[in-house]
Amino acid sequence: MLIIGIAGGTGCGKTTVVNQIINELPTGKVTIISQDSYYKDTSHLTYEERTLINFDHPQSIDFDLLAEHLAILKKGQKIAQPIYSFVEHNRTSETIDTYPNKVVIVEGILVLTHPKIREMLDIKIYVHADNDERLIRRLKRDISERGRDMKEVLDRYQNTLKPMHQQFIEPTKEFADIIIPNNQYNNVAINIMKTIINERLN
Numbered sequence: 001m002l003i004i005g006i007a008g009g010t011g012c013g014k015t016t017v018v019n020q021i022i023n024e025l026p027t028g029k030v031t032i033i034s035q036d037s038y039y040k041d042t043s044h045l046t047y048e049e050r051t052l053i054n055f056d057h058p059q060s061i062d063f064d065l066l067a068e069h070l071a072i073l074k075k076g077q078k079i080a081q082p083i084y085s086f087v088e089h090n091r092t093s094e095t096i097d098t099y100p101n102k103v104v105i106v107e108g109i110l111v112l113t114h115p116k117i118r119e120m121l122d123i124k125i126y127v128h129a130d131n132d133e134r135l136i137r138r139l140k141r142d143i144s145e146r147g148r149d150m151k152e153v154l155d156r157y158q159n160t161l162k163p164m165h166q167q168f169i170e171p172t173k174e175f176a177d178i179i180i181p182n183n184q185y186n187n188v189a190i191n192i193m194k195t196i197i198n199e200r201l202n
C-alpha cells in the first residue's frame with residue numbers, strides 16, 4: 001500500500017488536487033481520507049460554543065483515530081470514516097465505509113504536523129499557494145459551500161487561520177518530499193502524481 005499525504009494551508013487547493021488526480025480513475029480505485037473527518041467530536045458543546053473552537057490548531061484533530069484507521073487500512077480491512085459537517089461545526093452521527101486500496105491519499109491542513117502520521121506516509125506533499133490567493137479562495141468557497149459570511153471568514157482568518165498557518169502549517173513544508181506550486185492550476189504536477197499512482201495500480 002502506498003500512502004500519500006497532501007498538506008498545505010486552507011484554500012491552497014488540496015481537495016482540488018486530489019480530485020484532479022483521481023478524476024480519470026475508475027471510482028473507488030484510490031482510497032481518500034480527509035483530515036476534516038477527524039475533527040474531534042464536540043457534541044457536548046452548543047453550536048455557539050463550537051463556533052469558538054480553533055479548528056486550525058493540531059489539538060482540534062483526533063490524530064489517534066486517524067492513525068488507528070490508517071493502520072487498519074494497511075492491514076487490508078475497512079474503516080468507518082466519520083462524516084463531518086462544516087455547517088454544524090461537528091461530526092455527524094453517520095460514517096462512511098472506506099475500503100483499503102493499493103493507493104491511499106490522506107489530505108488536510110495539519111497532516112504533516114503529527115510525527116506518527118508522518119511516519120506512516122510514503123510520499124509527503126505540500127501544496128503551496130500565496131496567502132492572499134488562499135484567503136480569496138477561502139472567502140468564495142466558504143460563502144458558497146460552507147454557509148459562512150464575509151465577516152465570519154475574515155474574523156477567523158485574522159484570529160486563527162493566519163497565526164495557526166504561520167505556527168503549525170507552513171513549517172511542515174520542510175517535511176515535504178514534493179512541493180506543488182498551486183497559484184495557478186498545475187497540470188504538470190498533477191500528471192506526475194498520476195504517473196506515480198498509475199504505476200502502483202497497474
Ligand SMILES: Nc1ncnc2c1ncn2[C@@H]1O[C@H](COP(=O)(O)OP(=O)(O)O)[C@@H](O)[C@H]1O
Pocket residue numbers: 008009010011012013014015016017137138140141182183184185186
Ligand atoms: N489552482 C487553482 N486556481 C484557482 N482556484 C483554485 C485552484 N485550486 C483550487 N481552487 C479553488 O479554490 C477553492 C479552495 O480549493 P480547495 O481545493 O477546496 O482547497 P483546500 O482543500 O486546500 O482548502 C475552491 O473553490 C477551488 O475551486
Ligand SMILES: O=c1ccn([C@@H]2O[C@H](COP(=O)(O)O)[C@@H](O)[C@H]2O)c(=O)[nH]1
Pocket residue numbers: 009010011014015036039055056085086088089090108109161
Ligand atoms: O467546523 C469547522 C471545521 C473546520 N473549519 C475550517 O476548515 C479548514 C480546513 O479545511 P480546508 O478544506 O483545508 O480549508 C480550516 O482552516 C478550518 O478553519 C471550519 O471552518 N469549520
